[in-house]
Structure formats: C-alpha cells, structure tokens
Amino acid sequence: MSGKKILLLAGDFVEDYEIMVPFQALQMVGHEVHAVCPEKEDGDRCKTAVHDFRGDQTYLETRGHDFALNATFADIDPADYDALVVPGGRAPEYLRGYDEVLDAVRHFFDEGKPVAAICHGPQILAAAGVLDGYEMTAYPAVRAEIERAGCSWVDEVTVDGNLVTGQAWPDHPEWLAAFLDVLGTEISHEPAAAAADD
Template sequence: MARVLILTGDAAEELDSMYPVFRLREGGHEAVVTAPTTRPVKLVVHDFEPDCDAYTEKPGHLLPVDVALADVVPEDYDALVIPGGRAPEYLRTNPDVARIVRHFFDRGLPVGTICHGPQVPAALGLLNGRTTAAFPPLRTDLEQAGAVVVDAPDVVDGTMVSCRGWPDLPEWSRAFMAVLDKATVQE
C-alpha cells in the first residue's frame, strides 16, 4: 500500500480532486489530502457549455484536508497528485509547495498532474525537457517552461503521469495506478 499525497486548495476542480482520492483508496492505497490549512477546501465544478467561450465554474463539494502544507514531511509519502482547477495557479508560489513538489521530482517518485496541475512543476522549472499533457490553453505556458505538450488523455514520462482534464480521468487513473504499482513493487 502506497501513501499518496494529494496537493490541493480552494477552487480546485471537484472531479480532478475527488476522483484520484477515491480511485487510490479503491486500489488499497492511502490518499492524504494537503492544502494551505486543515479546514476543508472549497472545490469547484468546471463544465463546458455551448453558449460560453470558456469553461463555467460552479460551487462544488467540500474536501476534508488531512494535513497542512507546512506540516507535510515529503519522505512520509510514496507519490504525489496535483489536481487541476484554479488552485495550482496560486499554490505554485507557496514555498511549502515548492519544497514538497521538488522532493518527488528530485527522487523520481510518481507524480500525477491533472488539467491545470502541471502549472506547479512548470513554475518550479521541473518540466524542462519533460513530456506532459495539460488543459489545452496552457500549451504555450508549458512550452515556455521547456515542456513538450502532448494532446492525450494519459501521458507517461518516466514516473510522471498527466492528462488534459477530468474527461481523461479513467485513462489517467489506469496509467497512474500502473506507475504507482510498479514504483511500490521496486521499493
């Protein structure tokens, strides 16, 4: 059983956040949610509607938080997941987020990013030379960070697994669970 840290915050996309938590638990792993504080985070629901040029945002569920970012000991975890939504936009500037995310990348541990999640490692210079998927409008930003952006539901680059957004979660989940299972068997 792996311990997987879910790094999220207010305005994270509901499916991007909750689907991995449930899938990891279903797979026998421990999913531990971290955010800036231990109060429940306010998730949002993003949808694509025909009369809107961008995605729409509605209030979502609350997601309980297990540990505050400042209290995370990265060595206690086997993998990391960064859900999308608007949370990565502000989390990427948090020094504890940098400390945590660098730990997983520096050690080649499994990292999953969903939708806007790649904004975090991109801001830290960790996607330079890496292949990733992401919410399509992020392509230019990620390419500026040195990433190769692929339009696919389950991009695997070593131990990093990414996708474009919540519609890709079944494919992303299968790929991430395979990388996680392989990594935990090798330990």
C-alpha cells in the same frame, strides 16, 4: 502489493472532480492518501469548483462541494510519501506562489517518484522548474506555459518516466489507470462464482 502513501495537493476552488475522484479511487485500491493545503489543517475544508464543458470558448465554472482535508500541510514531510497527485481548477494559479509547495514538488522529481498532474495542475510543476525535457499534456489553455517550461506538448494522456498527465476530468479513466500502472498497483478481481462458493 502493499499500498503506497500518496500526497495530494489541495486549495480553495480546486476542481471538484479532479480532487474527489483520485482521492477516493486511490484509497479504493488500497493506497493511503493525504490531502493537504497550505495554511490549512487536518479537518479544515477547501471549497471546490466544477468546470463543465458546454461548447463555449472556455469552461463554465460553478460551485462544487466542500472537500475535507485529512492531514496538515505544515506537518508533512514529502520524504514520507511515495507519490504526488496535483489536481487542477483555480487552486494551482495561487498554490504555485507558496515556496513550500514548490519545494515539496521538487522532492518528488528529484527522487524520481511518481507524479500525476491534470488540467491546470502542471502550472505548479512549471513554477517549480521541474518540467524541462518532459513530454506531457495539460488543460489546452496552459499549453504555452508548459512549452515555455521546456516540455514537448502531447494532446492526450501521457506518461513520461515518473510523470503522468491528463488534460481534464474527462481523462480520469485513462489518467488514473496510467498512474496506477506507474505506481505498480495490481488490481485483481475474484470471479463471481468463486466468491459465491466461499
């Protein structure tokens, strides 16, 4: 199976784990991932935030890493990509205000291409008006927005057609595995003994 070309949406104070982990994991299995942000270019950086769950009524936010973009949003054409990843954090609340972001998201849904969204990422999908009729999840505080967008809420990682959703970064193993399945990614491991004989 040849690798897919995947677009990943970024913005300042995107959730650190939710951008770093899929960006690296999807490349690790052979996909090409372009991380882009409106008004930023290839090589520019986005500040990230780490959201931790420590028993409070909501998450605690601390400063994360600087994430380097590897493509320029103004230069990309969504038609050139096979799939879309929409991480969470604080970035979605303002990225959904960019018409060009919403247009890009609509392309993936209009074409039935795989889309993976996690945590607050579905705020962008709701703003794009593409969620009516889907069964999905998101960060629980976003549930009201998701339901008003016409979705049925599920309290776990969910796959509905082309859409794969998770609640937050603790869902990464199941969320990414489901996304790889929707992408048609096959991962094979050569047995250690066979590798030693080569």
